[in-house]
Amino acid sequence: MWTYNKVLEYPINIKTPNPRLAKFIISQYGGPDGELAASLRYLSQRFGMPDQKSKAILNDIGTEELAHLEMVGTIVHQLTDGVDAGTIEREGLGAYYTDHGTGVYPQAAGGWPWNAATIAVKGDPIADLQEDLAAEQKARATYEKLIDLCADDPDVLDPLRFLREREVVHFQRFGEALRGVQDKLAEKKFYMNKNMKCE
């Protein structure tokens, strides 16, 4: 189970709304390499892991991704909160506004709603952990693109940099978990049988 903490993992205070940036950043909320996909991927894959370390790392990183989901939602909310429809439309969010107003909806920057097809659960620890390593790199790359696009607002840049850094740390931990699983699977197994009479 989870407990909600009424505080963000990293502080966000965007002083100037900017719907144009929200249109891009929403992708890390509900896009293919976003935080919703990340949390559901890890929290679903953990059930099929063979050792304590990989179960723990998927559980704990999956939990941190939920905190990141809240952070990205917060950025989008603060970038659009209180902005009038005319400005929203001029900044390129007219289509989004039609369906969602200034609510925060899990979709990719291109407009596609969040889709479970963007994650995989193979029930095979090696395949799943390899997917997680790739997912962290894709999320890191996405944050770097967003950092390029948001270069003129330090209030947005700061939390994006934090989120990018976390992807790098998660990649490292998944690599260690993968090595542990590979070692476990490569262990020689010995079976004893009393009829073998091997004194």
Added chain:
Amino acid sequence: MIDNKDCKCEEVKCEENRNECKDNKREEMIEKIKCLNFAVIELGLYLDTHPDDQRALCLHREYTKNLKNLKDMYQKVYGPLSIYFPCNKWRWLEEPWPWERGNF
């Protein structure tokens, strides 16, 4: 308002005078809480794959203890950070939510 005069629970006062703690004190406290909270998250992930690292384990003990003490102090004055903090009044609704810059 629904009264419950038969409640056998101990009253928990958590509405200490906010003015006693000036607002820069509040900022300082929540900043420290966020730092410790992050350090515990990071150490937790590290310990998942390095459970025998005694130095990390020692830091984890230190930070979780400091975090607990600091959160208890903060919540007593400024209201709960989770629903697991007891109070004689339901203060969960008072503070703005994190996306509205609550406990910022």
